[in-house]
Amino acid sequence: MLESRNxxxxxxxxxxxxxxxxxxxxxxxxxxxxxxxxxxxCGKSTLLSLFNGLRTPTSGAVLINSEVVTGPSALVGMLxxxxxxxxxxxxxxxxxxxxxxxxxxxxxxxxxxxxxxxxYGLVGFERRYPHTLSGGMQKRVALAQTLAMEPRxxxxxxxxxxxxxxxRIIIENDVVKICRSGKRSMLLVTHDIxxxxxxxxxxxxxxRRPAMVKEVFQVPFSRNAKSVADAQSMPEFxxxxxxxxxxxxxxxxxxxxxx
Amino acid sequence: MxxxxxxLIVIAGRMLVLAAILTGAEFGVRNGILNxxxxxxxxxxxxxFHTQFAHGTLLPDIGMTLIETLLGLAAGSFVGMAAGLILPxxxxxxxxxxxxxxxxxxxxxxxxxxxxxxxxxxxxSSKIGISLYxxxxxxxxxxxxxxxxxxxxxxxxxxxxxxxxxxxxxxxVVPSAxxxxxxxxxxxxxxxxxxxxxxxxxASRAGLGHMILYASGTLDTPTLYAGxxxxxxxxxxxxxxxxxxxxxxxxxxxxxxK
Numbered sequence: 001m002l003e004s005r006n007x008x009x010x011x012x013x014x015x016x017x018x019x020x021x022x023x024x025x026x027x028x029x030x031x032x033x034x035x036x037x038x039x040x041x042c043g044k045s046t047l048l049s050l051f052n053g054l055r056t057p058t059s060g061a062v063l064i065n066s067e068v069v070t071g072p073s074a075l076v077g078m079l080x081x082x083x084x085x086x087x088x089x090x091x092x093x094x095x096x097x098x099x100x101x102x103x104x105x106x107x108x109x110x111x112x113x114x115x116x117x118x119x120y121g122l123v124g125f126e127r128r129y130p131h132t133l134s135g136g137m138q139k140r141v142a143l144a145q146t147l148a149m150e151p152r153x154x155x156x157x158x159x160x161x162x163x164x165x166x167x168r169i170i171i172e173n174d175v176v177k178i179c180r181s182g183k184r185s186m187l188l189v190t191h192d193i194x195x196x197x198x199x200x201x202x203x204x205x206x207x208r209r210p211a212m213v214k215e216v217f218q219v220p221f222s223r224n225a226k227s228v229a230d231a232q233s234m235p236e237f238x239x240x241x242x243x244x245x246x247x248x249x250x251x252x253x254x255x256x257x258x259x
Numbered sequence: 260m261x262x263x264x265x266x267l268i269v270i271a272g273r274m275l276v277l278a279a280i281l282t283g284a285e286f287g288v289r290n291g292i293l294n295x296x297x298x299x300x301x302x303x304x305x306x307x308f309h310t311q312f313a314h315g316t317l318l319p320d321i322g323m324t325l326i327e328t329l330l331g332l333a334a335g336s337f338v339g340m341a342a343g344l345i346l347p348x349x350x351x352x353x354x355x356x357x358x359x360x361x362x363x364x365x366x367x368x369x370x371x372x373x374x375x376x377x378x379x380x381x382x383x384s385s386k387i388g389i390s391l392y393x394x395x396x397x398x399x400x401x402x403x404x405x406x407x408x409x410x411x412x413x414x415x416x417x418x419x420x421x422x423x424x425x426x427x428x429x430x431x432v433v434p435s436a437x438x439x440x441x442x443x444x445x446x447x448x449x450x451x452x453x454x455x456x457x458x459x460x461x462a463s464r465a466g467l468g469h470m471i472l473y474a475s476g477t478l479d480t481p482t483l484y485a486g487x488x489x490x491x492x493x494x495x496x497x498x499x500x501x502x503x504x505x506x507x508x509x510x511x512x513x514x515x516x517k
Contacts, residue, residue: 008287052419072421084416088434090513099432129511149420 002028002051002153002185006060010047010210019210020046023060026204026213030152030155031183033176033222035196037225037244038206038214047211048157051187064153074102077151077161083138085130091141092126098149114143114202120174134169135199143171154179154186161197172199173228180223193244197224198231203240205247238245264308282399299481304488307481316470321489323466325454328493331390338368339395339439339447343402343455344432347409348424364396367453390454397450398443405439406432441501441508448497452490 009021020043028034036044049055050062054074062069077098085094095113104112117126120140130138137158146154156175158170159187176199179186190196196203203217219240225231281301287293288300299307311317346353372389379385413431422430459468467486474482506513 009489054415054418072419074421076419078416078419080266080412080416082412084412086413088437088509097417101417101420101422101426102429129514131511207435 001030001065002013002187003063003066004047004057004060005063007047007050007057007062008059009043009050009055010058021050021057022210022212024206024211024213025060028153028185028187030185031180032202033068033179033186033188033200035188035190035200036194036206037190037196037203037248037250038211039208040191042206042209043211044206045157045190046205048078048155048187048189052076052155053154073151073153074149076155077146077149078155079139079142079146079157081158081250083130083135083142085141085145087140088132090127090129091122091133094130094141095144095148097145102149112148113144116148120144123146134167135163137170138173139163140174143170143175143178149163152184154184156186156188156190158190161190161192169228175199176228192209193241193248196244197237197240198228203221203244205244217244217247273437279298283440290457296478296480299484303481304484307479307485311470311485316465320465320467320470324452324459324468324490325493327386327390327455327458327466328451328497330387331454332394332447332497334387335391335451336393336398336440336444336447339398339443340390340402340436342395343399343439343443344428344436346403347376347406348432360396360399364400368393368442368462369457372457376459376462381464386455386458386463391451392450393454394447397446398440401439401443402436405436409435437508438512441505444501444504444508445498448501449494452493452497456490 004024004026007021007024008019010019012018019239024047026034026036038044038045044079046055050057051064051069053076056062056070064073086097089097092110092113095116096109099109099112113121115128117123120143122137122140122144125133125137125141130141133141142159154175160171163171170233172195175186178184188196188199197219199222200219201223203219204213205215205217206212217240221234221236222231231237284293284298285300285302288295288298288303308317311320338488347357368389371392375385375388375392379388414427414436417427417431429442455466456468459466460472463469463472467489470482471486471490474480474486
């Protein structure tokens, strides 16, 4: 289980400290997908960097299975918005990267990577280099790279933002399936309400900076949907879309008042 | 491989240019249109090669300059690359010494060369030293700059996977710098030769620089040209060798099959 308890994060700026996160408390259970949605620049990515151990909260705590996070954890895998495949490594070498870092033997690495590539429809692309693949394929390789390390918790930092609409739905679908089949926890940062509603069991709306938990919505239909596209055509979808939009819009109004 | 028509025309054109220069020089010098003090005909230059060879100095001179250049290139680029990769990992130290390195880089090598002769003597070591010195900077500056501008996203991604600083250095810092190492090598090849010859010009007992300087002192213009031609061939061979390293150093840039 992934959890933050009254997590605060601030850093020194030119005129005093800049507050990014204020008293953020949230939980993501095993076999649950939580979407974090908020105005751009509100500190969503900073919150993820507390969970992945790259940053520590100024006060409060972040816990994985009730243990305080002090650095990167083997239980956590992450997909970034940017392309993080190493350009000098072939597809299969990229998938092996995490296992290599853990010191697994060449043979077991190769075996696992080959199996994953077969699973994700990347057979025949093993020796290709990332720059010769489409954006969708690159994301698939990145996903295989992350899953090769068998994480219990997946952190997604707007990984699908740069994809075209159709590729995006296909990959979102894959990710949801993979996550549920492995009973993993998934924390998805996005600014797209449609994506949040069609993938997540719960949507957490954050306020503008400093980010606070503004509202939490339980999404009853996404788990019953057969696919991401199916979720988007559920009758309740529109109602929830509006609810979240309203929750976000208030934040936007506040931004306008402040400026 | 089929050679295109266009390519054939270009190659034929190049041959023509060469032939024009050679015949022009030959006839110009023979008919007194070109002064023998300043120009030499191809036959005279060939004769000069022969004389130098007969003296038994041509091959040792070539060998000397070749060894100086290659050792200066190898040592200079290795040290430059290592410094360029490691210094960005030690911000405190690099902050302290960076201004001095940039200051040294600004001094023309020709005025540093006599110091190397003083320190290392008239022999081969001072030439290697000078060559190493210029190659160091040609390699250090691009590699250092590239390592400072490392893609932080890649570093973060590896941190999340649990990589330690050592793994990050070998798996990201080093490969990221390879395109700059290649650029550095391309510049260094020519500079290594320049360094060796400058050293020979300042003070030496052998080498192509020595041969050219001696020929110039004795108004032996054909030998002067002979020396220049060998140096030009050296430079071309060096640059071809360095180009051949591209598919090894930055192999992924050479794989673009779709």
